[in-house]
Amino acid sequence: METNKFKKWREKVLKPFITINGERKSIFTTLSNQKIESTYNNQGDPKEEFPGEYPYTRGIYPSMYRSRLWTMRQYSGFSNPEKSNERFKHLLEQGQNGLSVAFDLPTQIGYDSNNEIAQSEVGKVGVPIDTLADMETLFKDIPLDKISTSMTINATAPILLAMYVALAKKQNVPLEQLRGTLQNDILKEYIARGTYIYPPKESMKLITDVFEYCSKTLPKWNPISISGYHIREAGSTATQELAFTFSNAIEYLNSALKAGLSIDEFCPQISFFFVAQNNLIEEVAKYRAARRIWAKITKEMFKAKNPKSSMLRFHVQTAGVTLTAQQPDNNIIRSTIQAMAAVLGGAQSLHVNSKDEALGLPSENSAVISLRTQQIIALESGVADTVDPLGGSYYLEKLTDDIENEAFDYINKIESIGGALKALETQFQENEIEDSAYVFQQELENQERYMVGVNTFQEESTENITFQKVSRREIQQQIKKLGSVKKNRDMKKVDESLRKLEKIANTKDNTMPAIIEAVESYSTIGEISDIFRKVYGEYSPTY
Amino acid sequence: MDNNEIRVLIAKPGLDGHDRGAKVITRYLSEQNIKTKFSGIRKTPEQITELAAKMDANIIGISILSGAHLELVAELFDCLYKKEMDHVKILVGGIIPESDKEALNSLGVKGVFGPGTSLEEIELSIRNAHGE
Numbered sequence: 001m002e003t004n005k006f007k008k009w010r011e012k013v014l015k016p017f018i019t020i021n022g023e024r025k026s027i028f029t030t031l032s033n034q035k036i037e038s039t040y041n042n043q044g045d046p047k048e049e050f051p052g053e054y055p056y057t058r059g060i061y062p063s064m065y066r067s068r069l070w071t072m073r074q075y076s077g078f079s080n081p082e083k084s085n086e087r088f089k090h091l092l093e094q095g096q097n098g099l100s101v102a103f104d105l106p107t108q109i110g111y112d113s114n115n116e117i118a119q120s121e122v123g124k125v126g127v128p129i130d131t132l133a134d135m136e137t138l139f140k141d142i143p144l145d146k147i148s149t150s151m152t153i154n155a156t157a158p159i160l161l162a163m164y165v166a167l168a169k170k171q172n173v174p175l176e177q178l179r180g181t182l183q184n185d186i187l188k189e190y191i192a193r194g195t196y197i198y199p200p201k202e203s204m205k206l207i208t209d210v211f212e213y214c215s216k217t218l219p220k221w222n223p224i225s226i227s228g229y230h231i232r233e234a235g236s237t238a239t240q241e242l243a244f245t246f247s248n249a250i251e252y253l254n255s256a257l258k259a260g261l262s263i264d265e266f267c268p269q270i271s272f273f274f275v276a277q278n279n280l281i282e283e284v285a286k287y288r289a290a291r292r293i294w295a296k297i298t299k300e301m302f303k304a305k306n307p308k309s310s311m312l313r314f315h316v317q318t319a320g321v322t323l324t325a326q327q328p329d330n331n332i333i334r335s336t337i338q339a340m341a342a343v344l345g346g347a348q349s350l351h352v353n354s355k356d357e358a359l360g361l362p363s364e365n366s367a368v369i370s371l372r373t374q375q376i377i378a379l380e381s382g383v384a385d386t387v388d389p390l391g392g393s394y395y396l397e398k399l400t401d402d403i404e405n406e407a408f409d410y411i412n413k414i415e416s417i418g419g420a421l422k423a424l425e426t427q428f429q430e431n432e433i434e435d436s437a438y439v440f441q442q443e444l445e446n447q448e449r450y451m452v453g454v455n456t457f458q459e460e461s462t463e464n465i466t467f468q469k470v471s472r473r474e475i476q477q478q479i480k481k482l483g484s485v486k487k488n489r490d491m492k493k494v495d496e497s498l499r500k501l502e503k504i505a506n507t508k509d510n511t512m513p514a515i516i517e518a519v520e521s522y523s524t525i526g527e528i529s530d531i532f533r534k535v536y537g538e539y540s541p542t543y
Numbered sequence: 544m545d546n547n548e549i550r551v552l553i554a555k556p557g558l559d560g561h562d563r564g565a566k567v568i569t570r571y572l573s574e575q576n577i578k579t580k581f582s583g584i585r586k587t588p589e590q591i592t593e594l595a596a597k598m599d600a601n602i603i604g605i606s607i608l609s610g611a612h613l614e615l616v617a618e619l620f621d622c623l624y625k626k627e628m629d630h631v632k633i634l635v636g637g638i639i640p641e642s643d644k645e646a647l648n649s650l651g652v653k654g655v656f657g658p659g660t661s662l663e664e665i666e667l668s669i670r671n672a673h674g675e
Contacts, residue, residue: 105558105609109585117587120614121558194560194584234563321563325657358658360610360640434566441567445661454659470610541583 003043009050009062014038017052017062024066028385038063039387051387055295057288057400058388059346060311065384070342071349072374073150075317077102077127078361079474080481081137084127088142090364094371100150100351101138102126103160108195110156110529114479122475125361126152130482131522135163136170144168148179150225150315150349155197157184158210159528162515165218181222181271181315184210187248187420188227190541191429192234197529200421202536206511207252208259213512215265224252225315227273231429233321235437238286239403241274243410244429246293247420250411253302254419263302267309271348276338277319283338284390285399287345290314292404293411316342317351323358327453331355336373343377344390350374361470427541485522493521498531505535549673552600554582554591556619559609564636568604571662577669588618592626600631602669607637617650632672636660 028036039051039058049055052062061067074091077084088099103126106118112130113122122128129135144167153160161182168178186203189196196203207224214223228245236244249270256266274290276283294312298304318338323331332355339352352370354362362370378384390396417423424430443449450456497518504514518528553569555562562584572579582594595603605616616635623631635647636656644655653672656665 109558111558118558120611120618121609124610125559189560194562195558234561235567324659326659358638360638434570437563438567438570441571441662445663451659455661 003048005048006041006043006050009053013050013052014062018067021061021063021067023063024069028066030382036382036385038066040389040392042392049391054299054307054310056291056311058391060291060313062387064346064387065343065378066387069378069384070347070374071098071148072096072371072378073098073100073315073349073351074367074371075100075102075150075152075351076362076367077104077138078125079123079127079470080478081127081129081134083474085138085140085142087364087367088138091367091371092142092147094368095375096371098148098150098349099142101152103151103153104128105195107160107525108153108156110159110197110525110533112524112526113475113482115526119475122478123470128478129160129163130478130524130526131485132163132166132519133481133485133522135160135167139167143173144171145173145177148181150181150183152183154183154186154189154193155195155203156525156529157182158206158512158515159519159525161210161213162512162519165516166520175217176219178218179220181225182210183227183273184224185227185248185273187251187424188230188244190424190539191231191244191248192236192433193230196539198532198536199539200424202532203539204251204255204421206532208255209510209512211252211256211261211266211269212259212510214269215261222269222271222313224269225271225273226252229273229275229317231433232275232277233319234433235440236433237436238277238279238282239406240410240429240432240436242286242290242293242403242407243414244420244433245272245274246290246297246407247411247414247423247429249294250297250301250415251420263298263304264306264309267298267302267304268306268311270313272312272314274314274316274347275319276316276342276345276347278322278334278337280337280341280344281390281393281396282399282403283341284345285396285403287314287316287342287347288388288391288396288400289403289407291346292400293407313348315349315351316345316347318342318353320353320357322451323353323355324451324453325358327459328355328359330453331358332369332373335370336377339373339377340381340383343383346388482524486524489522494518494523494527497521498523498527501528502531502535505532549577549602549669550598550600551577551579551602551604551669552582552591552595552598553579553604553606554586554594555584555606556586556588556591556615557607557609557611558585559607559611560584561608562606564608565604565606568606568636568662568665572666572669575666577666588615588622591619592622592628595623595631596626596628602673603631603633604665604669605633605635605637607635610638612637612639613643613646616647616652620650632675634665634668634672636665 051059111118228241232241291312295310298310354366501514569581634654654668
């Protein structure tokens, strides 16, 4: 028997959504040809929840992956722009539908490739971008209006966004068509990831400039991806991952409001980024709890009216820390379980790690296996054929409630300290994460928790696997290229644009237009960052 | 200072900010009553040498996950040599490809630890390196 509540949801929410968005198949069936319904409910339960309805525990869209699968977005970039461009094109040919750029550390911290401090790190963990010329090479033959691009960049995010905008102009792509995401989440850099440059308050100013610029100029662009991923990888628990991420989110919302944006203008552009760890059901519960927490924060704390403001859109990456150098093939299995958690939890996009990442950079071959893992889950496993397939499990529902409640306790605690920014200045989050990491390591050492191949079922032999190497030659090419770009640019324009930028950085005005002008004159990432270093100073934590 | 006392500086050279392992090891060694300090992230080989001199460290434990280990460890050896601190022994942990272990050992590194190494094993290697 259908309840009225269910009927109402089907007629008023599900059907209109499907009319607009369609479904992947006219009928979904099991391998035994039983019809699969859009969603299954414990009808009549007073706590009954529906996908696509506040607080979105079961998913932000009424038909989720039945209408559209998640975006398969493998994070990549290494050596130099030429090589990374080849890898991008290969992944797109293999059926990937979004790009995700990994930048090297000098680019992330605002140093040119020829800076002495950067020399040994050029091209190691991502692609080096010194000037707009590198961006042109990186996206050669990739039309920016046809793809969406995610960029893992924080302290130098405004500069990389400026380069992307400048490139779009060169490709004659209207800016309102640009789709993508800038990580731009500096708070978690102080808490867990470490690629900060300027002091927190000054960094927040730059981030708010990006918010404001995107809201006016790039309507389809996510100006921030608030990240729990690195907090968890640094050792936090699942609950801390959510709590610290949403405390940061509250801080960003407050700063956006202060800059004059309205909550319903800004919230729909915010995206999130979480990890998928090994404990499958806990992770699914975490994503469900996350949607509920965000819905409540936006609606109850910030009085958002637009339903889109309360819908949590998030990217997931499988957990780097669970990968083992021992018996590396096992990492494919771990990543598959983790990817399943992301899909069962309703992620909007996904990256699956490669088996060789506890040893070095992934080879092309293992990067493709990661993409295939996603395709197998999407097209063969059947878990994408009904919405929130695990919803209603006693265990899952209890865990969802528990994680939500515990996370809110933490969020309230941080609010009582004075918010995420105040808390991180006293290293509150950092210390909490460190404690959790230490407890976990001790549990491993005492065999209260297991890692197969590491503290149980060890094998003697170490496997010899091939992975991507970055050659000295490729780094030299990058430095040479930078030299020739610098030689051929109009120095008058460079000087003018940098002087202008410095002037604006000293005011409260938005810095984005001046940054765009600077990158268009082929000023380097180091030159632009140095202007901000001069005006804002550099952050150094106390240990 | 007591020459038999082990004094360890856990240090992160280069630009990589992943300090989970470094912090866990610092805390563990301290709990084993080994005098241990953490440098913080993003230190140059010169800064690490300075910090080591300041605490009269006889062991430096390098933690690095960015792939820049060969260059940075070689530089650190040079810095220590210039400051006449070549008695200081270096151990390295992080994402280190098998093929690079040999190269690190031939630079003079006294132990290389990949992911999954137990804390006890690291402690033992430090004690052995110190006793040599």
